Amino acid sequence: MRAEAQSNVEKIAKSVDLLKQRLDWETAPHRMEEFDAMIEDPTLWDDPARAQKLMRDRQALLDSVEAVRKLEGETSESVELIAMGEVEGDDDIVTEAEATLSRLVSVAAERELEALLDGEADGNDTFLEINAGAGGTEACDWAQMLQRMYVRWAGKRGFDVELQSEESGTEAGIKSVSYKISGLNAYGWLKSESGVHRLVRISPFGKGTRETSFASVWVYPVVDDDIDIDVNPSDIRIDTYRSSGAGGQHVNTTDSAVRITHVPTGIVVTSSEKSQHQNRDIAMKALKSRLYQMELDRRNAAITEAHENKGDAGWGNQIRSYVLQPYQMVKDLRTGHETSDTSGVLDGALDGFMASVLAQQVAGKSRADAG
Structure with a gap:
């Protein structure tokens, strides 16, 4: 793998690690289960404001988890394509995968910034x-x-x-x-x-x-x-x-x-x-x-x-x-x-x-x- 591609893989990995830390990755599945249990409560919509906040918080957690998984998946796939392209001498595959890694660096950086929006009212309208x-x-x-x-x-x-x-x-x-x-x-x-x-x-x-x-x-x-x-x-x-x-x-x-x-x-x-x-x-x-x-x-x-x-x-x-x-x-x-x-x-x-x-x-x- 060429130096620039390797550098991009390392940048993405660093961003993913930071995102997982801010998400408290190990507890995320349990928090999602708690959200799901609360959503099933038949009295939830008796308080529409509370229900809407709950749905918004659940969606924010879901989006964050899916974003991390997508970053990991696309990075892994790109690394595999580069390795395959280098073995087979297919420069087109290598170039396309390297372009994907460059794009993912930008996506990861934006996700990092979004993860920093954790102030008391940052999620509000x-x-x-x-x-x-x-x-x-x-x-x-x-x-x-x-x-x-x-x-x-x-x-x-x-x-x-x-x-x-x-x-x-x-x-x-x-x-x-x-x-x-x-x-x-x-x-x-x-x-x-x-x-x-x-x-x-x-x-x-x-x-x-x-x-x-x-x-x-x-x-x-x-x-x-x-x-x-x-x-x-x-x-x-x-x-x-x-x-x-x-x-x-x-x-x-x-x-x-x-x-x-x-x-x-x-x-x-x-x-x-x-x-x-x-x-x-x-x-x-x-x-x-x-x-x-x-x-x-x-x-x-x-x-x-x-x-x-x-x-x-x-x-x-x-x-x-x-x-x-x-x-x-x-x-x-x-x-x-x-x-x-x-x-x-x-x-x-x-x-x-x-x-x-x-x-x-x-x-x-x-x-x-x-x-």
Whole structure:
């Protein structure tokens, strides 16, 4: 076997070992048996929220176990094909098997990162808010570009995207938008996107000048129904107002939009896409999720520091820079990860950036634990 192929086999084996450690491989079959026994309980669906969480956790374990077995199986098969091809002098078989090993290295690396999404809320669905910052109309247009980027990213992962509220810009773009994004580890992946995003480009609004725009992104997990978040009614203010959506299906013709302000923390959440009753329920759930996020932040000093430093959407607070002029570059200012494929990123190719932040957080946590 050639050196590169041997190296790839060793990389895959190392990844598989790490995956098995994080899965606690020896106990995985017993945990699956426990899940199966609970699923057979005829009273399970008396509590739909608990049942759905159980089914989600079972599927996550099943997917992880099957992924490890598939990696092992395809690697073993490729090694056998290389050996056979070398004996028979069939270079085509060898080349094809080596290409498979190269692909499996990438698959194994992605699985390793997914296995690191083991935070308390990483597996949850998530809320994502985008707000235009400094830059006027330019910033509103930039916020809309980010809106498209995240919707595209979610679509590529097969996640469900549900619009919660949207406020259009005065001349173009959007002032703010909020989504609920549902899918396995949706919060775990997207949490790295919280912060200020900076755009540098030639203005598309006839100025012909290079402009810098800012928009802030805020990500927080959807709270499972079995997590109790107490909200004192005297601590909140509920306002209704007429939505100013982007038009078409998003126009509200009555004062049905709801804004809830949590006075002690200053948190404000809105919903404007449903009836007033539904909007009130959606906004309250979003508020509880924001309060839960604050509790998660309190428990995790690193995340707390990141959010405290997020600041206003302006100079000095950005986590990522998107430069379209005078050159093409997207760079994460926390990890140094960068790419010149700006159109790909703006079309939703964000996995590399998310993975770099996740790897950095895990490395920091490991150093802290060792210390």
